[in-house]
Amino acid sequence: MDRRAFNSLMGLGAMGLALPARAAGPYPDRPITLIVPYPAGGPSDTGARRLSVALGQKLGQPVVVDNVAGASGSIGAQKLLRSAPNGLTVFYGSPNETLLAPLANPAIQYKSNEFRMACLSTITPYVLVGRASLPANTIDELVKLGRSSDKPLSFGSVGLGSQQHLAGESIKARSGMNMLHVPYKGASPVMNDLLGGQIDLAVMTFSGGTLDLIKSGKLKSLGVLSSKRDALAPTLPTINEGEYLKDVSFFSWGGIFVVAKTPAPIIERLNTELNAVNALPEVRASAEAAGSRVPERMTLGECDQFYQGEIAKFQKIAKTVNLTT
Missing domain, CATH: 3.40.190.10 (Periplasmic binding protein-like II)
Structure with missing residues (x-):
């Protein structure tokens, strides 16, 4: 390649017009980490493990539970929010971590809208x-x-x-x-x-x-x-x-959350597969045996509406009680 052609190619690269990068593989292309913000054996852990195997089968990749306890669940929540918004790290969340911890502890810097609910899993x-x-x-x-x-x-x-x-x-x-x-x-x-x-x-x-x-x-x-x-x-x-x-x-309720900036197609895929998992008779029976019920199918838009409603409700309640001691 002569110098004139080389300089032209470099100019195109500088303007962002170089040849397109290799497309990313289909989601998910690696195992998924499911963060549970409490110790093993508790209700959140039980709910997450109820979903993990079946979800892994639907997605074609293992779903590995990672128990990250402490600070009212906020340590696990922060680990999710520090992860890349690619759907490879997800979070089994409840009102405790996503809504109330930021209201009760001024040291917690994250906001409820930094999470997005992919699917509601249980009501207890x-x-x-x-x-x-x-x-x-x-x-x-x-x-x-x-x-x-x-x-x-x-x-x-x-x-x-x-x-x-x-x-x-x-x-x-x-x-x-x-x-x-x-x-x-x-x-x-x-x-x-x-x-x-x-x-x-x-x-x-x-x-x-x-x-x-x-x-x-x-x-x-x-x-x-x-x-x-x-x-x-x-x-x-x-x-x-x-x-x-x-x-x-x-x-109480539990659901699967991702970083809010995760691309919509990835969240839609999670919503589709999680709804399919929720519909499995063995999952519903297991939830009821444990004292919970599985909600009916919810679209991603319905999950957004539910979560935003919960944000408003708990912010209102939190103003009436002492959550700092």
Whole structure:
């Protein structure tokens, strides 16, 4: 090549007009990492592992669960947001990490809109439970105990600023009980200390064996946090059936998230395959056996609408309670 031709080619490159780069391979071309922001064995971990094998089969690549616990799930969330927006790292998220952690902890710099929900995976009711030796068997007896005791009733949560923390603070504010928040790093250590009698109360999901522990008498149910009894546990009264508390409603959800800047075709592929996984009878049966339900098919647009609605709802609730202690 003579010098004139070489200089012409270099000029084209400088203007961004060089020959096109080799096209990237079809998504996914490598294994996918699924970040779970809590320790192994908790409800989030169970939900993620329920999906991982079937999702890997649909995508044609292994989906490897990576448990990254701490700081109300925000450490795992930050690991997702530091990853490349290519769909090869995804996140099993809930309101705790995506919505509430940034509201409760000023040190957390990320925003809820930095995540995008690829698909909603589970919806799980909450129940207020007490240690077996707690001298209260109904929500009204608990309120009377909490109002009269000089020593505060301790309530555990999966972390500072978590949805369980928010629910506990809301119950405290509405009932006038003397309560003290005890944050943990995930559901498993909360359950261990509750069973051991180190704490008095906790807001727990139906999953993780909670219902079986209630049935066996190892935990006390003080009320499901919903407006009506749940079909998964129709014999358990709601917290609203007592005299002192009304209009208390909290539920958990879990979904697969990606970095918001991930290309739309990749998120659409994830949405399609995750909906297919959600429709599998064995996945639905496994979720119900664990105390959750799988939602009906949701398009990516419907997932966006749901997530934006949750952002607005929790930002409003968080203004009414203390999420910093």
